[in-house]
Amino acid sequence: MMAITHAAIALSGTSLILGTTNPLALGLAIIGSQLPDLDTTTSTIGKIFFPISSWIEDRFPHRSVTHCLLATAAIAVVSVSIGYFSGDTKVAIALPLGHLLSCFSDTFTKQGVQLFYPYPAWAISVSNPRRRLKTGGAGELWVLGIAIALLSLGIYLANGGGITQKVSQNLGLKDGVVELYNQNASTHQVYANITGYWASDAFG
Numbered sequence: 001m002m003a004i005t006h007a008a009i010a011l012s013g014t015s016l017i018l019g020t021t022n023p024l025a026l027g028l029a030i031i032g033s034q035l036p037d038l039d040t041t042t043s044t045i046g047k048i049f050f051p052i053s054s055w056i057e058d059r060f061p062h063r064s065v066t067h068c069l070l071a072t073a074a075i076a077v078v079s080v081s082i083g084y085f086s087g088d089t090k091v092a093i094a095l096p097l098g099h100l101l102s103c104f105s106d107t108f109t110k111q112g113v114q115l116f117y118p119y120p121a122w123a124i125s126v127s128n129p130r131r132r133l134k135t136g137g138a139g140e141l142w143v144l145g146i147a148i149a150l151l152s153l154g155i156y157l158a159n160g161g162g163i164t165q166k167v168s169q170n171l172g173l174k175d176g177v178v179e180l181y182n183q184n185a186s187t188h189q190v191y192a193n194i195t196g197y198w199a200s201d202a203f204g
Contacts, residue, residue: 001105001133003044005140006033008147009105010098015154017097018090025094032075032098036106036113039066061114063106068117072100105143109133 010033011026018025037043039056046053056066065071076096083092106113110132112124126132133139 001102001109001135001140002144003034003037005144005147006037006102006105008144008151009033010101012147012150012154013101014094014097015151015158018093019158020090020094021155021158022088022090025088025091028079028091028094029098029101032095032100033102035075035099036063036067036071036102039064063111064114064117064120067103067106067113068115069100069103070117072096072103075099108143109135 007030010029014026014029015021020026034043034045038045038049038053039060040046040062041050041053041057043053046057060066073096076093079095080092083089086092103113103115107115107123107125110129112122112132114120115123124132133143
């Protein structure tokens with residue numbers, strides 16, 4: 001997939017999964033989405049970090065060591081360890097999440113990825129080779145468009161407090177309203193429009 005498609009998928013996924021619009025978290029998700037392609041000198045990140053990508057390219061097949069769950073775990077250990085001191089869990093998770101989403105999205109391409117490296121099996125999500133995505137092809141452009149639309153949805157939901165809060169508000173669920181009040185009462189003025197009747201009037 002193209003770098004921009006990986007970035008869009010990582011942005012939309014991170015925004016929806018973590019319920020955030022934090023620029024730092026989204027920026028780290030973009031970086032994480034580019035890290036798998038550090039194994040080739042022809043990728044955008046490979047050209048920027050040419051000495052590193054050249055070293056990896058000479059020693060490992062494309063879409064193997066940098067596209068696997070082991071790499072995601074290694075990134076997560078470093079990221080979460082550093083994020084522990086910052087106190088922001090979502091920022092700490094964003095980098096490995098961006099990497100994971102990028103690796104998973106590549107399983108829909110013609111070549112697939114060695115997701116379970118060093119086990120040399122290729123993970124491919126679409127059994128029919130004709131239905132797999134070709135880099136830069138029409139199918140990928142559709143994926144890019146959908147990812148951008150999902151990003152817009154993710155930002156809308158995150159700005160409204162996330163998916164859970166939106167559902168609670170729309171359905172009028174008591175637990176969700178109470179949680180919303182508890183989160184915002186100390187920093188915001190909260191207004192409520194209550195419709196009903198006094199319990200004492202029910203038998204009058």
